[in-house]
Amino acid sequence: AQKVTQAQTEISVVEKEDVTLDCVYETRDTTYYLFWYKQPPSGELVFLIRRNSFDEQNEISGRYSWNFQKSTSSFNFTITASQVVDSAVYFCALSEAKYSSASKIIFGSGTRLSIRP
Amino acid sequence: EAQVTQNPRYLITVTGKKLTVTCSQNMNHEYMSWYRQDPGLGLRQIYYSMNVEVTDKGDVPEGYKVSRKEKRNFPLILESPSPNQTSLYFCASTSRGDTDTQYFGPGTRLTVL
Numbered sequence: 001a002q003k004v005t006q007a008q009t010e011i012s013v014v015e016k017e018d019v020t021l022d023c024v025y026e027t028r029d030t031t032y033y034l035f036w037y038k039q040p041p042s043g044e045l046v047f048l049i050r051r052n053s054f055d056e057q058n059e060i061s062g063r064y065s066w067n068f069q070k071s072t073s074s075f076n077f078t079i080t081a082s083q084v085v086d087s088a089v090y091f092c093a094l095s096e097a098k099y100s101s102a103s104k105i106i107f108g109s110g111t112r113l114s115i116r117p
Numbered sequence: 118e119a120q121v122t123q124n125p126r127y128l129i130t131v132t133g134k135k136l137t138v139t140c141s142q143n144m145n146h147e148y149m150s151w152y153r154q155d156p157g158l159g160l161r162q163i164y165y166s167m168n169v170e171v172t173d174k175g176d177v178p179e180g181y182k183v184s185r186k187e188k189r190n191f192p193l194i195l196e197s198p199s200p201n202q203t204s205l206y207f208c209a210s211t212s213r214g215d216t217d218t219q220y221f222g223p224g225t226r227l228t229v230l
Contacts, residue, residue, distance in 0.1 A: 033217070035219075043205075045160075045224075047221070105162050
């Protein structure tokens with residue numbers, strides 16, 4: 001069965017610190033997709049990234065970076081030099097089927113990140 | 118402006134009174150999905166659609182129906198709402214391509230009394 005675990009329920013750091021959000025997944029498929037989403041206090045959902053199982057290259061987008069390691073079934077998300085605007089709940093998710101974002105998606109329980117000024 | 122719209126944004130209703138939450142996207146996306154978000158249970162997928170007339174169940178489809186008669190619209194239908202369907206609902210559409218970027222609607226907060 002597929003499963004996504006975000007063991008960190010809440011994280012609080014001081015602004016400008018680096019912070020890593022952990023995501024561990026379980027799947028029996030060889031083809032799958034992993035996602036991260038952000039939900040700021042205003043409540044909207046924002047798609048951050050999709051990674052397929054064949055691409056283990058790390059991804060960097062500004063202050064955000066993602067580390068995908070199949071050997072440990074992890075897809076961790078790091079924010080460098082955090083800012084107050086990064087405060088949000090972050091969800092990791094997994095999709096097993098051929099058509100990534102259109103097929104069944106399982107979400108982790110989320111990590112609430114608070115950045116203190 | 119690329120967007121996903123949902124209506125209504127807020128709804129309070131009573132048990133058993135049929136309702137429809139509309140979802141519309143203006144990006145010509147083939148893929149659309151519905152999710153619900155509940156405290157302590159996180160986000161769960163209700164239904165998804167890969168194209169017109171092609172829909173399939175997500176994790177929690179019980180008590181819901183969807184239809185996809187045209188590409189831009191993907192309404193969520195609650196034939197006989199119950200209090201356990203009180204939730205925050207999100208619609209999303211997805212662009213196909215290298216990134217499969219998902220665009221979410223603003224959410225619909227539904228209360229069933």
